[in-house]
Amino acid sequence: MIQRPYLLYSYPxxxxxxxxxxxxxxxxxxQHLVRPVAVSDPGPNGDRAEEGFPPRPPGSLPVLAVPRADDDGYDHIGDSVAIMRYLDGCCQRGEHGFPEMKKKExxxxxxxRQVAFESLANELTSSWNGVRLMGTAAGPPGLSFPKGSKELLRWIHRFLTAIEGQHLSHEMIDDMIQRTATVAEILLYQFLDFTHDCYGVDLTIGSGEIxxxxxxxxxxxxxxxxxRFWKEFRERKSAIREGREMVPDQFHRNMTNWAEGILESRNIVRK
Structure with a gap:
């Protein structure tokens, strides 16, 4: 049993x-095993960890600080997927007091197929960065390029089409309702949730046209x-945004301020 909690540094x-x-x-x-540590939003006066915790580690967030057994220091793991894989391994082995969860053979x-699903779902969030930087007021001044944002959105559409046709089925969704979500399912939901709640668009709605x-x-x-996947996952307790997981108003205004013609070109519904 570990004596100190793991620390998850993040912008929630x-x-x-x-x-x-x-x-x-x-x-x-x-939380007595993995304690989320909120970091203030990046900026001239931000990027500070909650008071009472070690300073924010270097690198992009999230970062998981793993306590060393032989001293009071930490080893650090960056990258969200790497963190989830590490913690999944702890659960599969029942190590350090983590709740045991045997991996399905x-x-x-x-x-x-699971690796392919995870790769596609992960690519969605990576590709969205260009869409939002060039297409909304959330990007830096002078970077607005609506035509580029519109084209990148077509690639998002392609990834979603691949996931719809190759990795989802009603049977899979029925099964998911009864069990713990996989990493791939969490990645997919997080993307749909992020674009909906933060950027004001519902990417699960299409025109029905060829x-x-x-x-x-x-x-x-x-x-x-x-x-259906998005709606079912959204009902899970794990999906509820709590406290600092709500996007601050000052950011939300810019994130939902889209250049004209981008959303309409993909028949995306504003929320």
Whole structure:
């Protein structure tokens, strides 16, 4: 049993840290094992950890500080997926007092499909950065490029189409309702939640029409499985935004201030 908690440094409302917060709830990992430490939003007077905790570690957040057994120092793990994989391993082995959760045995094909699903879901949030920087007032002055944002949004559409067609089914969603979510499912939900709650768009709504995707192939612009997945996951206790997970108003105003024509071009509904 560890004597000191792991420390999860994060900006709680931002996408990559919020993935890990959802993961902690899904795995029923209590705060006496992994203690979230909120860091003030970056800026000239920000980027400070809560009082009473060691200073914010270097690197992009989230960062997990793992207490060393032989001294009072910490080892650090960056990258949200790496943190979740590490904590998943602790749960699978029941180490350090973590709630034990045995990993489901998978065939090589099932494991390959899971890796592909996780990769696509992770790519969504990475690709969104260009969409929002060039398409909203959240980007730095002078970077506005609506045509570029609109084109990158087409690639988001392609990733969502791949997930809809290759990794979702009603049977899979029914199964998810009864069990703990996988890392891939958490990544997908976090993206849909982030774009909806922070940027004011619902990416699960399409026009229902046949459109040309980025490589010129015809594809139907609709996501019934993605929409059901998002709605079902949103009802989970792990998905509820708490306290500092709510986007601050001063950021939300800029994040929902889209350049004209970007959202309408993809038949996305403003929220």
């Amino acid at each position: 409302w931002m996408p990559y840290p919020r993935r890990v917060l959802i993961f902690l709830r899904e795995r029923n990992i209590p 998978m065939t090589p094909m099932e494991e390959a 459109i040309k995707e980025v490589y010129g192939r015809d594809t139907k612009d609709e996501f019934p499985l993605l929409r």
